Amino acid sequence: MSLRQVIKKISADLENEGDGAVVRKSITNIDPKAVELSSSEIPRAEEDGVEVKVIAGESMGVQSLSYTKVPIMFLDFTLQPRAQTHQTVPESWTAFAYVIDGEEGVFSTSDSSTVQAHSVVVFGKGDGVSVLNTSSSKLLRFLLIAGEPIGEPVVQHGPFVMNSQAEIDLTIGDYRNAKNGFEGAKSWRSE
Structure with missing residues (x-):
């Protein structure tokens, strides 16, 4: 052991x-x-x-x-x-x-x-x-x-974690445009 x-x-x-x-x-x-x-x-x-x-x-x-x-x-x-x-x-x-x-x-x-x-x-x-x-x-x-180790590149920007800067940019665009899962994001609030 x-x-x-x-x-x-x-x-x-x-x-x-x-x-x-x-x-x-x-x-x-x-x-x-x-x-x-x-x-x-x-x-x-x-x-x-x-x-x-x-x-x-x-x-x-x-x-x-x-x-x-x-x-x-x-x-x-x-x-x-x-x-x-x-x-x-x-x-x-x-x-x-x-x-x-x-x-x-x-x-x-x-x-x-x-x-x-x-x-x-x-x-x-x-x-x-x-x-x-x-x-x-x-x-x-x-x-x-x-x-298991992921063994892949990790790129982070704020709460977003992806594998490349291009994916981060796309995700931030989706967030700002309220699409692809972020449709209700403008009204999300923490308590």
Whole structure:
């Protein structure tokens, strides 16, 4: 077994609006397919102080109900105080964790520094991720997200993420002209 080591820890800037999603070019223009599951319908497993909700992929012998065009893993873990878990991740995939709640999560064996809520942990090469909640009193909740590397160019402009500057220009034109999915964009408002 080759554990993934932490290669980067990022504390979230709560003012940041995000960078947008990156999608493989071969599936950018396919018809959307969505599965809406209530919280009670998401498969879950519990063992030794660890609960996992399997949104996509597989964990602790439980398979997700969601189908994804490209194989991914999207797991919502909650660790009781002093609990630990290990999740196998295909070695060729990239992986990161986002800590939702908790103050004392250790996300590798060689780096014993803790990670706090609203932080991202980016993992290097390996075939698994081990996590320990070192707190004696608080839960640790984090998302583990992994998938095949996209391996394509990425160009970003504001919330738009595409594979080339020409695609960005076309998308911005569609947005400004309220077409190709942006028909209601002029009236969109954040709450």
